[in-house]
Amino acid sequence: MTPAPLHLAGERLMLDPAGVVAWPAQRTLVVSDLHLEKGSHFAARGFFVPPYDTRETLAKLALAVRRYAPARLVLLGDSFHDAGGCQRMAPADCAALGRLLAGVAEVVWVLGNHDPVAPVGLPGIATEALTDGPLTFRHEADPRAAGELSGHFHPKATLPTRAGPVSRPCFATDGRRVILPAFGAYTGGLDMRDPALGGLFPRGGRVFLLGADRLFSVPLAPMRRRAESTA
């Protein structure tokens, strides 16, 4: 696992191929869009997708926490797929999450659109946005903000290779903000070319595609005007 350094508002961050960001100066680990219990959310609607997503996501997060041993864990929202997710967790998964959080001194639940209220019975504080020094952590990017880390969009990018296009979740940045990829096992992605996402990088930037043990960095073109809708 080789993380890539990135400077944002004068702070040195490490983008990790696992899809997390470390801020070594403040011993902070940032992760976004876990969407825990997305599987059971679908099951409740009659689509019985495998019930192993929560444990898979937590196991992966536990690895990242072990590697960086942060004093503070910032979850950038949509940590649970829906407000009832926390209550639906299987006892074993609940215990795993408890162990994971117990190893971190400070847990910050930034609230997202999927989980607009603080999780019940879990340690940590809940907030709409966290500001620490020059950096701000929130769920959905504010187009005017600078020095901001956010999630929400589940960015992914497609790179043409000689065996055809390859799509991967990615970090996206332009020196003013970083948008994190979604971390959850069942989280899909939104292509960088989508106006909702690309529009946040009007002057272009860089994307970092997640690989098995490194990132693949390519420049991001400025967003072009999309086709007008037809009459």
Add this chain to the structure above:
Amino acid sequence: MGTLPEPFAGWFAARGWTPRPHQLALWRAARAGESALLIAPTGGGKTLAGFLPTLLDLHASPREGLHTLYVSPLKALAVDIARNLMDPVEQMGLPVRIETRTGDTPQNRRARQRESPPQILLTTPESLAVLLSSPDSPELFGGLRAVVVDEAHAMAGTKRGDQLCLLMARLDALAPGLRRVGLSATVAHPDALRAWLSPTARAEDVRLVLGRGGAEPVMDLLLPKGHLPWGGHMGIASAPGVLARIADAAVTIVFVNTRAQAELIFAALWRLNEGNLPIGLHHGSLQIEQRRKVEAAMSAGRLRAVVATASLDLGIDWGAVDQVIQVGAPKGVARLLQRIGRANHRMDEPSRAVLVPANRFEVIECVASTEAVRAHELDGEPPRPGGLDVLAQHLLAMACQAPFRPDDLYAEVTRAGAYATLSRRDFDDVLRFVEDGGYALRAYERFRRLFRDAEGLVHVCDLKVARQARMNLGTIVDTPMLKVRLRGGPVLGEVEEWFASTLEPGHCFIFAGQTLRYEGIDALTMVVTRGGEGEPRVPAYAGSRMPLSTNLSLRVRSILADPRRWRALPEPVRDWLRLQQRRSELPQRDGMLIEVFPRAGRWFLVAYCFEGRLAHQTLGMLVTKRMERMGYGPMGYLGTDYVLATWSAFEPTDPERLFEEDILGEELEEWIAESSMLRRTFRNIATIAGLIEKNHPGAEKSGRQMSMNSDLIYDVLRRHEPDHILLRATRAEAATGLTDVGRIATLLARVRGAIRIRRLDRVSPLAVPALIEEGREWVAGGAEDALLAEAAALVDDATGGAEHFADVLSEVTEGLRVRSGVVDRPRRQDRKRRPPLRRFVRSARLPGGDAAP
């Protein structure tokens, strides 16, 4: 019993017809209460034969209520048959109402059909599934006497066929004594088809009726003038010859193998079409209205020719077609016969067919297929066992109809031909999957869709479940498509989403017979304008090319191996083979030839396997994995219909080791983990089984309805429950489906101990077509990450870190971008003369005044 009663006898006589023997034979079977399979070439009055017993019965004893159900694979066919059947019914004044029921039937007519059903209902498997999931279906079908399955050969062995088979088993339970009638084109395995159709899954319970064969078809070969191409599959070089043949005949269907090829041939014909012959275009991605327009123009005699793909293999009879031209090798004898049969539906006159090979290898294949047609040797595999995903859908639908006992339903299901060998374990696992997902971790019990009552009956939990089940009925899974719409104009059709993802605004491509400029994507529609500059691309569609059939493969090998049979081949091809004899040797009929030679700093290995493109692509991944293990440093591979070629950094010193049967062990398992083809197979299975939501075309997705990416599910499931029923279903399907693992196994067993190795100092004549083939696979094995690294590095090199991405990157990688079998580019000779296509299309006016499609 050889004569029909009045008014039937009179009706036949008035037309100067006599009932054909097979029509009477089906009547006899019906009077004996037996099911029957009629195998006859097109044009034999097959459809009337299927319905005659019904009409006779209803004439003898008129009654209300549904009497006969007709199931066709095509909506259009159902509608057409209904129309044709009206004539005799009206002319004889029979007390029979005939109606259709398809996805297009309006709501009010559906309701009316329930209240007062017609005697004859024509429908599709999907609409029948919806009807049978309803609790009142026992009433509707209780008096049913017959099911007529049209184009049975095209349904058996497909998922739609699986579904139909299960539905017929249920109809049997609702209406005991029901007769089944199958109508089929000539097939290689009539007994397997009888078993598929049979109410008991036993072939002997279905009477076989053979229609008299028509006149032998007249076939000839059309080669391009001048040079015979070494490679390529499009056959553009033969366009002048094809146009001349069109001009000579009254009405022609020009069949091609892919939609991309259809676009290119259509464009090439119009470029040459100085006489403005009305020529149309027909393929499965064109807007349905466009296709109907072409079909109507065709049957009204307003077109001289239509360029078509498999979209016209089945369907409506056009009596007027007098010539079929097949451009590109036909790949299968049964398909070729089916296509030839589209010409001349009058039995007593021969059908005329012209085969147009696109390259010299295809010449051999065309000669082989001509011989096979003359020898009446058909190909095609017997129908495979039914899919477990279809079963899952069916079990839920049956629970929606009425509570069931698992034992009874198991017995019913195994009476369906496609599920005769279904094990109880698989049945129970599928049922558990339908209940709550069937996972070892029983996390979803509280969300279950089914419950068992105290008497062991299985019920569906609530109406919501039933509603959802009905929404997801049907076994046709569409690849994600984007509609193509002219700015401010109509929708032209659709292309696969991934094709759109390779375009940048300003790129142009050929679609629906025009050159279009990509403007952008608006919601779920690709917006285009007419015209555009630069080399146009051609949208290709995954999995649209059919691989070479096993029988044809054997015939091609036999011709190659036996110089005495080369007499049937044109001179340039014979020269080419003689050169191969001198430089290397010819592949034997039953063994396998492997050539190894250096070229441009790499080592090439060419294996003459002849097992079809799908099998070779899968084999290529397995072989290169082993090459990696043996230290040969594989760099890439390519599978054509005839050969597998690999290239590597080091000399493959022990090629036999690469083709040992144990390659289907470890290497296969490893490959399964990352194969995109298995992911696609899983996606289809997960959708049909109801694990993920079906895409409803046209329905806009809101965030809430967004269905989950099946790749994510596949990865999680493989890690946590590799033996889950849906993964078992995926592996079973991989053996025959997109990956053709089954054929690889046969090949490896066949060539064991019979591999001949030739070490050459340069490429052999026979290997050339493969090496200039377009579309190569880069080597697998952690491939994606390596590809990304390479692409990212290329961008850096090219841009020196400049922050401009998309354009530069596509320029840098353009020459490298390759996808086997998926991307077909226009052939080079096109490049020289390219007046804008638009002009031809504009001038393509049908006599009736409609613009050409």
